[in-house]
Amino acid sequence: MTHVSVTVNGVQRGAEAEPRTLLVYFLREALGLTGTNVGCDTSSCGSCTVLLDGESVKSCTLLALQADGREITTIEGLASNGELHPIQDAFHRNHGLQCGYCTPGMIMAAASYLKENPTPTEEEVREALEGNLCRCTGYHNIVKSILDAAGHLAGAKV
Numbered sequence: 244m245t246h247v248s249v250t251v252n253g254v255q256r257g258a259e260a261e262p263r264t265l266l267v268y269f270l271r272e273a274l275g276l277t278g279t280n281v282g283c284d285t286s287s288c289g290s291c292t293v294l295l296d297g298e299s300v301k302s303c304t305l306l307a308l309q310a311d312g313r314e315i316t317t318i319e320g321l322a323s324n325g326e327l328h329p330i331q332d333a334f335h336r337n338h339g340l341q342c343g344y345c346t347p348g349m350i351m352a353a354a355s356y357l358k359e360n361p362t363p364t365e366e367e368v369r370e371a372l373e374g375n376l377c378r379c380t381g382y383h384n385i386v387k388s389i390l391d392a393a394g395h396l397a398g399a400k401v
C-alpha cells in the first residue's frame with residue numbers, strides 16, 4: 244500500500260491505496276466521495292468523470308497513485324454555500340436527468356467544456372459529450388441544460 248495525498252474539492256485528503264487501485268475507487272471507497280459513479284470501468288461511459296487539475300478525466304482511466312499531489316474536483320465540490328452550481332441548477336430546471344446515474348459525469352464534463360468554450364452551439368455540446376453515455380434521456384434535455392448553463396455561468400466558480 245502507498246499513501247496517496249490529494250486536494251479534493253479544496254480539502255487536503257489522504258489515504259492508502261494499492262498500486263492497482265483506480266482513482267474512481269479511491270475517491271469512492273477510500274475518501275467516501277460516492278457522487279462519482281462507476282458505469283463501465285473500461286473508459287466508455289463517462290459516469291466517473293472528475294476534474295483533475297481543472298481538466299475533465301474519466302477517473303477509471305487513472306490509477307490513484309497518478310493523482311498523488313494533484314487537485315481533484317468531484318460533483319460534491321460544485322455547489323457552494325448551499326447553492327447549486329449553475330450547471331447543476333440548469334440540469335434541475337431543464338429536466339436534464341432521469342435515473343441520474345450519468346449525471347455527475349455529464350455535469351463534470353460540461354464544467355470542463357464550458358471553461359474551454361463558454362458559448363457553444365448545440366452541435367458543439369453534442370460533440371463534447373460524445374464520451375458520456377446516457378441510457379435514459381435521449382440527450383435532448385442534457386444538451387438543453389448545458390446550453391442554458393452556458394448563459395448563467397459568468398462569475399461562477401468551477
Ligand code: FES
Nearest residue numbers: 282283284289303
Ligand atoms: S466508469 Fe469510467 S468511463 Fe465508465
Ligand code: FES
Nearest residue numbers: 341342377378379
Ligand atoms: S439519466 Fe439515466 S443514464 Fe442518464
